[in-house]
Amino acid sequence: MHTSPCSSQSLTNLRFTNRFTTQLPADPSSENTRRQVYRACYSRVMPVTTTNPQLVAYSREVADLLGLDQEDCTSELFTRVFSGNQLLPGMDAHAMCYGGHQFGNWAGQLGDGRAINLGEIINCQGEHWTLQLKGAGPTPYSRHADGLAVLRSSLREFLCSEAMFHLGVPTTRALSLILTGDTVERDMFYNGHPQEEPGAVVCRLSPSFIRFGNFELFTARGEIDLLKQLADFTIRTHFPHLGRPKPAVYSLWFDEICRLTAELMVHWLRVGFVHGVMNTDNMSILGLTIDYGPYGWLEDYDPTWTPNITDAQGRRYCYGRQPIIAHWNLAQLANALYPLVGETEPFEQSLQKFNRYFEQSWQSMMAGKLGLTVFEPDTDRPLVEDLLHLLAAVETDMTLFFRQLALVPTAMEKQTADRCAPLHIALYQPEQLDSAYQDKLSAWLLRYCNRVRRDGLPDQERQKKMNAINPLYVLRNYLAQLAIEQATDGEYTLVNELLEVLRSPYTEQPGKEQFAEKRPEWARHRPGCSMLSCSS
Numbered sequence: 001m002h003t004s005p006c007s008s009q010s011l012t013n014l015r016f017t018n019r020f021t022t023q024l025p026a027d028p029s030s031e032n033t034r035r036q037v038y039r040a041c042y043s044r045v046m047p048v049t050t051t052n053p054q055l056v057a058y059s060r061e062v063a064d065l066l067g068l069d070q071e072d073c074t075s076e077l078f079t080r081v082f083s084g085n086q087l088l089p090g091m092d093a094h095a096m097c098y099g100g101h102q103f104g105n106w107a108g109q110l111g112d113g114r115a116i117n118l119g120e121i122i123n124c125q126g127e128h129w130t131l132q133l134k135g136a137g138p139t140p141y142s143r144h145a146d147g148l149a150v151l152r153s154s155l156r157e158f159l160c161s162e163a164m165f166h167l168g169v170p171t172t173r174a175l176s177l178i179l180t181g182d183t184v185e186r187d188m189f190y191n192g193h194p195q196e197e198p199g200a201v202v203c204r205l206s207p208s209f210i211r212f213g214n215f216e217l218f219t220a221r222g223e224i225d226l227l228k229q230l231a232d233f234t235i236r237t238h239f240p241h242l243g244r245p246k247p248a249v250y251s252l253w254f255d256e257i258c259r260l261t262a263e264l265m266v267h268w269l270r271v272g273f274v275h276g277v278m279n280t281d282n283m284s285i286l287g288l289t290i291d292y293g294p295y296g297w298l299e300d301y302d303p304t305w306t307p308n309i310t311d312a313q314g315r316r317y318c319y320g321r322q323p324i325i326a327h328w329n330l331a332q333l334a335n336a337l338y339p340l341v342g343e344t345e346p347f348e349q350s351l352q353k354f355n356r357y358f359e360q361s362w363q364s365m366m367a368g369k370l371g372l373t374v375f376e377p378d379t380d381r382p383l384v385e386d387l388l389h390l391l392a393a394v395e396t397d398m399t400l401f402f403r404q405l406a407l408v409p410t411a412m413e414k415q416t417a418d419r420c421a422p423l424h425i426a427l428y429q430p431e432q433l434d435s436a437y438q439d440k441l442s443a444w445l446l447r448y449c450n451r452v453r454r455d456g457l458p459d460q461e462r463q464k465k466m467n468a469i470n471p472l473y474v475l476r477n478y479l480a481q482l483a484i485e486q487a488t489d490g491e492y493t494l495v496n497e498l499l500e501v502l503r504s505p506y507t508e509q510p511g512k513e514q515f516a517e518k519r520p521e522w523a524r525h526r527p528g529c530s531m532l533s534c535s536s
């Protein structure tokens with residue numbers, strides 16, 4: 001039975017503060033027609049009514065943030081509210097106005113085309129959380145699309161947000177996954193015909209859903225007064241430690257966004273996450289992972305891999321380029337914030353510092369992954385670079401490799417075979433290894449063991465340290481796909497089992513070994529975001 005730490009709360013007692021809608025300019029029109037909205041940060045909208053909403057799953061940790069217990073979360077009211085069928089007193093439903101650069105090009109006004117913020121609450125710990133429905137119907141920003149979402153993309157978003165949270169990666173959260181009872185038409189490109197699919201809504205939570213694109217749109221339109229209002233609001237509300245907004249503070253703020261974004265990139269590299277669509281409208285101003293669309297997880301280590309099949313040629317958004325793209329996106333944000341500061345130098349400095357923030361954070365992450373107490377750039381940078389070449393040279397499961405590396409005995413008297421043995425399980429085709437590769441791996445392991453001994457951590461302690469940073473369970477692409485296939489048949493066991501396993505991604509869970517296994521052969525040629533799960 002799941003009880004909540006905020007025992008006095010319940011669904012009807014949620015306290016709404018709604019700072020975004022009470023402090024920023026609204027679109028004066030309440031008409032829900034699709035259009036360009038000028039001189040406003042948001043438009044008030046109503047979610048659509050759905051035929052037969054049914055709860056598929058909810059996250060108890062996110063429910064805790066709201067002070068909701070199991071009884072609340074399994075009530076009819078919960079399902080009605082978080083499918084968009086009923087607003088609670090105090091809610092102020094609205095869609096935010098933002099634009100963005102998509103695949104390197106300015107795309108103009110984009111959203112929120114299918115996200116509706118229900119309102120902002122304050123919980124019993126004094127934390128503010130904005131509640132947002134994704135897929136609850138059209139808004140003025142929906143352009144040509146329907147404002148809806150289907151079960152497969154919603155399930156992927158729900159599971160992955162929570163998996164990322166438990167991995168320690170900054171992220172928006174997901175409270176619930178609810179089937180609407182309606183079908184949604186989607187063009188499935190594998191047979192060229194529109195398909196009817198089950199519709200679903202995810203309720204997401206974040207301290208803020210403001211994106212780089214919110215600022216970009218106002219600057220692009222010359223709405224500098226709005227830009228200033230939104231920037232001042234963001235600093236006052238989410239970066240109060242920086243002080244009262246003024247030019248020097250805007251620069252400090254940008255610098256902090258650079259740092260938060262650099263840290264986020266390091267987390268993604270650490271766990272093998274590939275976002276897949278790092279457009280500036282998908283960059284959170286708080287440095288959170290946002291928009292779990294065509295994301296994927298590295299299976300065999302390949303820095304050029306992208307789960308986004310529309311990007312497969314250019315690989316703009318592949319695993320290894322994520323920090324470069326983040327930097328490019330930050331440069332677009334700098335352009336957008338420039339009118340507030342009036343000089344380019346502070347932005348240029350922060351963009352340069354991004355590289356330093358990234359490098360420092362990457363070094364300490366890599367030291368952690370290897371079980372070293374300090375990163376010594378002169379020796380450890382080549383050590384890591386050589387390792388990454390080795391991992392890419394033959395199909396090697398990144399997640400399993402680092403878990404298994406923790407088991408490598410480092411004592412001097414150990415034989416090469418003893419050192420290599422734990423790693424075989426991480427290789428996709430161990431029988432195809434040639435002797436040149438084996439020699440390189442043995443030589444690398446020897447260097448690694450020497451380095452570990454010099455570092456001084458005994459093997460047991462090193463293993464503990466490594467297992468706290470190298471996950472055992474991640475939402476492997478094929479596992480998400482299996483959960484989708486099951487859920488499409490009305491069976492939710494796997495969704496809930498994955499949710500449970502991914503709560504403790506660093507801890508071995510007896511009986512759950514199958515979730516830690518490398519991708520099975522049948523799933524080899526499926527992209528991370530398979531044809532079934534990609535279009536949303």
Ligand SMILES: Nc1ncnc2c1ncn2[C@@H]1O[C@H](COP(=O)(O)OP(=O)(O)OP(=O)(O)O)[C@@H](O)[C@H]1O
Pocket residue numbers: 110111112113114115134141142143145146147148149277281282290291292293536
């Ligand atoms: N089915 C849809 N109906 C209306 N608008 C949509 C739809 N799908 C995407 N959009 C809008 O197009 C823009 C870009 O889409 P993208 O796929 O990056 O976002 P998303 O997954 O819908 O949303 P988010 O970024 O909020 O997670 C977003 O502003 C989004 O709201």
